[in-house]
Structure formats: structure tokens, C-alpha cells
Amino acid sequence: MKRFPLPLLLALVLPCAPALANEGISKVNGSIHAESGQVYGDLDTVNGGINVDAAAVTGDIETVNGGIRIGDNARTGGVSTVNGSVRIGREVIAAGDVETVNGSIFIDRSSQVEGELQTVNGSIGLVEARLDGSIETVNGDITVGVGSQVNGGIRVKKPSFSLSLTPGRKPRVIVGPNAVVNGSLVFDRDVSLYVHRSARIGPVSGAQAQPFDTDAAPQD
Known part of the structure; x- marks a missing residue:
């Protein structure tokens, strides 16, 4: 049997891989x-933001001090930051939780x-x-905007402690036109809850839903 030199074999095989x-x-x-x-594995940093361009594919995304932005048509795993906001563009699939401690979350x-x-x-x-x-949140507002669907319900938890002697601002929870919230809406603290007449929600505990039929919810 004829034997080919190793460099020649590599040259033949690698282009086909x-x-x-x-x-x-x-x-x-x-x-x-x-x-x-491009396709990536997990992305993580401690001090810095993470930016994922449109149509990129990544594993889990995590930072401690920094914001996270994910472009349209991207595919990711879970998304997490501590001090920073998360903004997810259009037609994105995130295969995991999206969470932050001090920052907002927006899903387009x-x-x-x-x-x-x-x-x-x-x-x-x-x-x-x-x-x-x-x-789930403690102090943040929630807007389930037009045409959105939440399958696991909503919970606003009571703060574990407070350094202020005066009552804080009540979170606003809005379920907009043609939105759906399957599961329970549970409120462990006072909130202002507004539900559009065209929306569908599960059972409510701890708040009284205020219906509205305009494009935007009433101001408190």
C-alpha cells in the first residue's frame, strides 16, 4: 500500500473539514x-459591556458591571448582568433566563x-x-406591551428591607392591547395594575386591576 507523507494528508483532509x-x-x-x-461559545466579562451584532450566535452571555445589547436575528443562551441594562432586538431567540439586578430589560x-x-x-x-x-421584579415597572405573550405569570416581590423611612413609589404594571399573561399575577407589595380591555390575564392576587381602552395606560 502506498503511504502518503503526513503534510500531504493534512493538506487533503483539512479543506474538507x-x-x-x-x-x-x-x-x-x-x-x-x-x-x-459569527458563532461563539459563552461570552463573559466582569467589568465591561457585551454587544452582540445582528445574526450572531452565542452561548450564555454574562457580565457584572456593564450593559448587554443583542442585535436583530441573533441566537443566544441565557443573558445576565448585575449592574447594567439588557436590550434585545427583533427576532431574537434567547434559550435561557434574562436577568439583571440594577438595570432595565427590553425585548423587541x-x-x-x-x-x-x-x-x-x-x-x-x-x-x-x-x-x-x-x-419577576421587586421595585421595577412592568409593561407587557401590545401583542406580547407571557406564559409563566407575573410576580412583584416585597423588598426584603428598606433604608428609607418614607414609603417608596409603587411599581406600575401594564398589560397592553391584545397582550396575554397566562398564569397568576401575584403582588406581594402595593402596585398600580392596568389591564387593557382587549388583553387576557390569569388570576390576580394582591392588587385590583384597573381596565383601560386607550393606546397608553392612565397616569397614576
């Missing part, structure tokens, strides 16, 4: 940029989150988006 996905990116200090159309049209949305101090908003899990 499938392109390998990019590895994950991990940092302590510095931002991370995932480029459009035709996007789907396959886990839960969680924040402590920050607003949560969806527009024509789908959430497979629940929404």
Missing part, C-alpha cells in the same frame, strides 16, 4: 463584541425568551414578544 465555531470569550476587564454572522418585536425575566431595580418591557417563563 467543516468550519469550527469560534470559542467562547472570557475577560476580567474590558468589553466584548460578537460580530455579525418577534423575539422569544425561553426562560424567565428577572430584575430587582429596573423596568421590564416587551413589545410583541413571547416569554415562555415568568416575569
Whole structure:
């Protein structure tokens, strides 16, 4: 049997092998940029923001001090930050929870989150988006915007402690036109709850729903 030199074999085989996905990116200090159309593993940093371009594919995304932005048509795993906001563009699929402690979360049209949305101090908003899990917050406003669907219910938890001697502002919870919230809406603290007449919601505990039929909810 004729034997081919190793360099020649590699030259013949490697061009036929499938392109390998990019590895994950991990940092302590510095931002991370995932480029459009590329495939990555997990992205994580401690001090820095994370920006995922349109149509990029990533694993889990995590930072401590920094915001996270995900472009249209991207595919990701779970998304998490502590001090920063999360903004997810259109037609994104996030295969996990989306959470922050101090920051807002916004999910744009035709996007789907396959886990839960969680924040402590920050607003949560969806527009024509789908959430497979629940929404949970302590001090933030919640807007389940026009045409959105939340399958796991809503909970606003009572703060574990307060350093203020005066009562804080009540969170606003809005379920907009043609929105659907399956599951219970549970409020462990005072909130202002507004539900559009065209919306559908599950049972409510701890608040009285105020119906409205205008494009925007009434002001408190």
C-alpha cells in the first residue's frame, strides 16, 4: 500500500473539514463584541459591556458591571448582568433566563425568551414578544406591551428591607392591547395594575386591576 507523507494528508483532509465555531470569550476587564454572522461559545466579562451584532450566535452571555445589547436575528443562551441594562432586538431567540439586578430589560418585536425575566431595580418591557417563563421584579415597572405573550405569570416581590423611612413609589404594571399573561399575577407589595380591555390575564392576587381602552395606560 502506498503511504502518503503526513503534510500531504493534512493538506487533503483539512479543506474538507467543516468550519469550527469560534470559542467562547472570557475577560476580567474590558468589553466584548460578537460580530455579525459569527458563532461563539459563552461570552463573559466582569467589568465591561457585551454587544452582540445582528445574526450572531452565542452561548450564555454574562457580565457584572456593564450593559448587554443583542442585535436583530441573533441566537443566544441565557443573558445576565448585575449592574447594567439588557436590550434585545427583533427576532431574537434567547434559550435561557434574562436577568439583571440594577438595570432595565427590553425585548423587541418577534423575539422569544425561553426562560424567565428577572430584575430587582429596573423596568421590564416587551413589545410583541413571547416569554415562555415568568416575569419577576421587586421595585421595577412592568409593561407587557401590545401583542406580547407571557406564559409563566407575573410576580412583584416585597423588598426584603428598606433604608428609607418614607414609603417608596409603587411599581406600575401594564398589560397592553391584545397582550396575554397566562398564569397568576401575584403582588406581594402595593402596585398600580392596568389591564387593557382587549388583553387576557390569569388570576390576580394582591392588587385590583384597573381596565383601560386607550393606546397608553392612565397616569397614576
